[in-house]
Amino acid sequence: xxxxxxxxxxxxxxxVINSSLYGVIDGWMTHxxxxxxxxxxxxxxxxxxxxxxxDLLDTLSSEDLQLLKQTPAAYLGSCxxxxxxxxxxxxxxxxxxxxxxxxIGICLYIGxxxxxxxxxxxxxxxKLLHEDIVFIGVPKTIDxxxxxxxxxxxxxxxxxxxxxxxxxxxxxxxxxxxPAVTIVELMGRHAGWVTAASCLARRFPEDNPLLIxxxxxxxxxxxxxxxxxxALAKQPNVVVCVSEGIQDRxxxxxxxxxxxxxxxxxxxxxxxxxxxxxxxxxxxRFQVKVRSVELNVNQRCSGLLASGRDVEEAVEAGRTAxxxxxxxxxxxxxxxxxxxxxxxxxxYGATDVGNVCNKEKKFPVEWITENHRDIRPEFLSYxxxxxxxxxxxxxxxxxxxxxxxx
Amino acid sequence: xxxxxxxxxxxxxxxVINSSLYGVIDGWMTHxxxxxxxxxxxxxxxxxxxxxxxDLLDTLSSEDLQLLKQTPAAYLGSCxxxxxxxxxxxxxxxxxxxxxxxxIGICLYIGxxxxxxxxxxxxxxxKLLHEDIVFIGVPKTIDxxxxxxxxxxxxxxxxxxxxxxxxxxxxxxxxxxxPAVTIVELMGRHAGWVTAASCLARRFPEDNPLLIxxxxxxxxxxxxxxxxxxALAKQPNVVVCVSEGIQDRxxxxxxxxxxxxxxxxxxxxxxxxxxxxxxxxxxxRFQVKVRSVELNVNQRCSGLLASGRDVEEAVEAGRTAxxxxxxxxxxxxxxxxxxxxxxxxxxYGATDVGNVCNKEKKFPVEWITENHRDIRPEFLSYxxxxxxxxxxxxxxxxxxxxxxxx
Numbered sequence: 001x002x003x004x005x006x007x008x009x010x011x012x013x014x015x016v017i018n019s020s021l022y023g024v025i026d027g028w029m030t031h032x033x034x035x036x037x038x039x040x041x042x043x044x045x046x047x048x049x050x051x052x053x054x055d056l057l058d059t060l061s062s063e064d065l066q067l068l069k070q071t072p073a074a075y076l077g078s079c080x081x082x083x084x085x086x087x088x089x090x091x092x093x094x095x096x097x098x099x100x101x102x103x104i105g106i107c108l109y110i111g112x113x114x115x116x117x118x119x120x121x122x123x124x125x126x127k128l129l130h131e132d133i134v135f136i137g138v139p140k141t142i143d144x145x146x147x148x149x150x151x152x153x154x155x156x157x158x159x160x161x162x163x164x165x166x167x168x169x170x171x172x173x174x175x176x177x178x179p180a181v182t183i184v185e186l187m188g189r190h191a192g193w194v195t196a197a198s199c200l201a202r203r204f205p206e207d208n209p210l211l212i213x214x215x216x217x218x219x220x221x222x223x224x225x226x227x228x229x230x231a232l233a234k235q236p237n238v239v240v241c242v243s244e245g246i247q248d249r250x251x252x253x254x255x256x257x258x259x260x261x262x263x264x265x266x267x268x269x270x271x272x273x274x275x276x277x278x279x280x281x282x283x284x285r286f287q288v289k290v291r292s293v294e295l296n297v298n299q300r301c302s303g304l305l306a307s308g309r310d311v312e313e314a315v316e317a318g319r320t321a322x323x324x325x326x327x328x329x330x331x332x333x334x335x336x337x338x339x340x341x342x343x344x345x346x347x348y349g350a351t352d353v354g355n356v357c358n359k360e361k362k363f364p365v366e367w368i369t370e371n372h373r374d375i376r377p378e379f380l381s382y383x384x385x386x387x388x389x390x391x392x393x394x395x396x397x398x399x400x401x402x403x404x405x406x
Numbered sequence: 407x408x409x410x411x412x413x414x415x416x417x418x419x420x421x422v423i424n425s426s427l428y429g430v431i432d433g434w435m436t437h438x439x440x441x442x443x444x445x446x447x448x449x450x451x452x453x454x455x456x457x458x459x460x461d462l463l464d465t466l467s468s469e470d471l472q473l474l475k476q477t478p479a480a481y482l483g484s485c486x487x488x489x490x491x492x493x494x495x496x497x498x499x500x501x502x503x504x505x506x507x508x509x510i511g512i513c514l515y516i517g518x519x520x521x522x523x524x525x526x527x528x529x530x531x532x533k534l535l536h537e538d539i540v541f542i543g544v545p546k547t548i549d550x551x552x553x554x555x556x557x558x559x560x561x562x563x564x565x566x567x568x569x570x571x572x573x574x575x576x577x578x579x580x581x582x583x584x585p586a587v588t589i590v591e592l593m594g595r596h597a598g599w600v601t602a603a604s605c606l607a608r609r610f611p612e613d614n615p616l617l618i619x620x621x622x623x624x625x626x627x628x629x630x631x632x633x634x635x636x637a638l639a640k641q642p643n644v645v646v647c648v649s650e651g652i653q654d655r656x657x658x659x660x661x662x663x664x665x666x667x668x669x670x671x672x673x674x675x676x677x678x679x680x681x682x683x684x685x686x687x688x689x690x691r692f693q694v695k696v697r698s699v700e701l702n703v704n705q706r707c708s709g710l711l712a713s714g715r716d717v718e719e720a721v722e723a724g725r726t727a728x729x730x731x732x733x734x735x736x737x738x739x740x741x742x743x744x745x746x747x748x749x750x751x752x753x754y755g756a757t758d759v760g761n762v763c764n765k766e767k768k769f770p771v772e773w774i775t776e777n778h779r780d781i782r783p784e785f786l787s788y789x790x791x792x793x794x795x796x797x798x799x800x801x802x803x804x805x806x807x808x809x810x811x812x
Contacts, residue, residue, distance in 0.1 A: 013578045043583050073577035080582075164710055164805050171479035171808060172419045172707035176486075177449050200805065272682075293702045301578035304570055305710060307804065387804040398713065398793040399570050399606065402577060 003105030005325065007056075008041035008048065009140075010111035010118065011080065013073040013297075014154030015161075015306040016314035017140045020110050021076065022069040023318020024138070025056055031322055039102055042405070044079035045109070045118055049094060053102070054405070067403040069315065070393050072303035075405060082114065083121045092125050099133055106134050106325035110318070112141035112152075116333055116357035123331030123353065134330035136321045137353050140314075142300045144193035147361045148351040149335040153317055154300070156310030156386035159197035161302045162186060162295065163387060166201035169293060170208035170239045179236040180289040181228065181282050184209070185275030187299050189245035192216050192363040194299060198241035199375040200383055208239035215245035216363050217372045219254055224278075225285055227373050232288065246274055254278070304400055308389020313346060320348040344385035409511030411731065413462075414447030414454060415546075416517035416524065417486065419479040419703075420560030421567075421712040422720035423546045426516050427482065428475040429724020430544070431462055437728055445508055448811070450485035451515070451524055455500060459508070460811070473809040475721065476799050478709035481811060488520065489527045498531050505539055512540050512731030516724070518547035518558075522739055522763035529737030529759065540736035542727045543759050546720075548706045550599035553767045554757040555741040559723050560706070562716030562792035565603035567708045568592060568701065569793060572607035575699060576614035576645045585642040586695040587634065587688050590615070591681030593705050595651035598622050598769040600705060604647035605781040606789055614645035621651035622769050623778045625660055630684075631691055633779050638694065652680055660684070710806055714795020719752060726754040750791035 007024050009017055025038050038056040041048035054076070060068065068075055084091055099107065109119050119137040126133050139146050142158035166184055173182040186195040192214035199212055210231040213219055219242075231238045246254045255274040279292035317334045324332055332350040339345040367379045393400040413430050415423055431444050444462040447454035460482075466474065474481055490497055505513065515525050525543040532539050545552050550561035572590055579588040594600040598620035605618055616637040619625055625648075637644045652660045661680040685698035719742065726740045738756040745751040773785045799806040 009581075013581050047583065071577065072574055074581040077583065078581040160804060165704060165708075167805060167808065168478055168707045168709060169703055171477065171810070172703045174810070175415075175419050175480040175484040177453065177483065200803075203808070203810070276678075291703075293704075294700065296699045297575055297578045297697075298571060298699075301574045302571075303574060384803055389804065390801070395796070397606075397790055398566060398795065399573060402573065402609070404577070404580070404609070
């Protein structure tokens with residue numbers, strides 16, 4: 001019996017989703033004497049449905065594999081596609097036909113909450129149809145909002161990017177004598193994990209960022225002005241980090257405060273983040289120089305500033321998924337359990353994907369200071385181990401070598 | 407006769423302005439048996455005028471010096487201060503008193519066009535007053551817009567940051583199947599050198615960024631729409647790089663197209679860059695997903711992605727300034743001359759600061775394609791050597807160690 005393995009990537013890009021793909025291929029090559037190949041869905045389950053896939057063992061040389069490990073974003077392409085809730089022959093029937101045609105025994109899906117929903121549905125459908133195929137999820141998201149697992153591949157790199165970049169922005173902000181406020185807007189609409197990482201930028205107590213605002217607790221404009229006034233009294237250059245998802249007590253997003261009036265002179269609506277909005281509020285309230293910086297997509301796709309540990313763990317998550325599949329497990333997601341004791345150590349396990357999909361793990365409110373403007377030290381021992389280690393990149397002409405499908 | 411050296415930093419931060427400061431200190435320590443010290447102006451000539459300076463040999467250990475070399479922004483703090491055109495005793499008199507009080511024989515100023523104006527005025531004033539002190543400028547600007555010199559320390563690192571970041575953004579942009587446009591706004595209001603560096607991001611012909619718009623040639627909205635239409639016909643994911651300073655045929659900045667209407671619902675004026683503006687124009691014109699990314703201050707202050715060659719050359723520029731000062735030269739700026747021949751090699755020289763100050767070296771129009779939407783290959787052999795080499799950083803807790811004055 002010859003069985004192949006199929007792997008897909010889904011949801012937003014991260015710095016290490018390809019490291020997990022590498023882990024899957026590497027795990028399959030070491031573990032299996034089954035001679036099957038590794039197929040990759042192109043553009044996730046959506047692309048696969050329309051017949052788009054690639055034979056990865058055929059396509060990738062061993063040199064390519066090393067490059068894959070260091071390449072950010074999603075080599076296989078991604079999708080945002082929700083499988084139907086009810087059995088729909090045109091979708092599920094077609095999918096399982098395609099699985100059979102390629103002789104797939106194991107299907108792995110690398111993604112976040114929504115992607116785990118796909119794993120859940122496919123594994124339940126396989127049981128219903130008595131199909132001999134198992135489905136395993138490999139966690140991935142910079143948001144770090146998957147339940148059960150201690151953390152998620154992608155987060156460590158995003159956290160490292162944010163911490164080091166905010167450290168550099170703080171140095172940049174400090175060069176002039178005149179009072180100035182720099183507002184940095186960070187990713188994570190519902191969960192503040194990425195924003196919290198900005199506190200790791202501090203080199204000493206009272207170092208910037210002096211203020212950090214999270215989406216898990218209400219943001220009050222007047223209180224923010226007071227916080228800022230206090231901070232400016234302490235030092236002339238204040239760096240403020242805010243989550244893109246900060247909201248007021250009524251649950252209204254701060255970035256929505258200006259939606260109505262945001263039109264250009266052709267009447268086009270302009271979209272503005274909360275950083276830009278706070279910039280204008282501060283400029284009008286305080287007589288200081290203000291600027292805002294939106295770190296934007298580089299938070300999730302910077303391979304150059306990736307965390308070495310995150311890359312290693314992402315690889316291991318891919319390998320673990322292969323092992324679970326070979327053991328015949330299905331409907332599971334790979335999890336990380338942090339071992340208690342001296343030194344950081346992680347154990348790889350699994351949980352029923354139903355415990356994860358469509359659920360969110362928010363940043364613990366207990367780790368936010370009572371005045372809602374900073375992160376408590378408890379987060380440091382959680383976050384610091386995740387940003388350790390650098391990646392030594394293969395370069396060409398002074399730039400990192402990255403691999404693409406075409 | 408005991409003479410000391412004084413050094414200041416001025417203008418916007420770069421990744422390597424502190425490398426030049428390191429070069430000054432290192433150069434002074436190796437070259438001089440004069441036993442004098444190195445004083446640093448705090449916040450440039452403006453801070454120095456109000457009595458703010460520091461003894462650098464006293465303050466910095468040899469370990470600190472190594473950290474200084476890798477720390478971005480401006481260790482000594484900066485200023486934007488123009489010395490008066492006419493002899494003003496309250497300024498020049500005070501300054502030369504202070505020089506005398508500290509027994510300064512050489513004064514070095516690290517900065518761009520405006521800072522060279524300071525060097526020019528001080529050296530002319532010293533001659534007039536028969537003061538025994540020389541003034542040398544050390545070039546610094548990410549804009550690369552100083553005349554005479556082949557290039558300027560700070561540019562190579564900014565170019566490397568832009569090239570590698572745009573490469574990563576292009577990977578991020580390519581993960582979904584649906585047509586999408588990503589607009590990246592880059593620094594350089596008058597000169598497009600930094601924007602041009604985005605073409606180095608390409609890994610193969612027809613790789614993103616497909617379109618690059620420079621401030622040296624007029625930007626026409628309708629032509630841009632046509633360019634974009636063509637690009638989208640070729641591939642679904644198009645990355646466009648634009649200089650913040652693109653302007654139309656009449657000289658009006660594109661970012662000013664929306665000034666009037668940019669108010670939030672409290673009537674506050676919102677400032678918007680041309681990237682954000684083009685984003686809204688494209689969204690309304692094309693039925694595609696659009697986003698804009700402003701690379702912002704990290705272009706100039708990313709120590710982590712600095713060019714190794716840029717750091718070395720910045721150090722050497724500092725050392726060269728010390729040598730020139732010890733030779734009794736004054737009113738000069740250190741220059742780089744690229745040697746013709748196989749392999750990249752630079753010679754350090756000097757030019758009268760009057761040839762540089764208040765002048766701008768624009769990006770050569772001959773290096774922009776005739777259709778005004780790309781950079782010609784001639785730029786590659788100019789730009790590529792400047793982004794070579796990485797910096798091995800001293801780290802702590804997974805982040806680069808950077809040094810501050812306080």
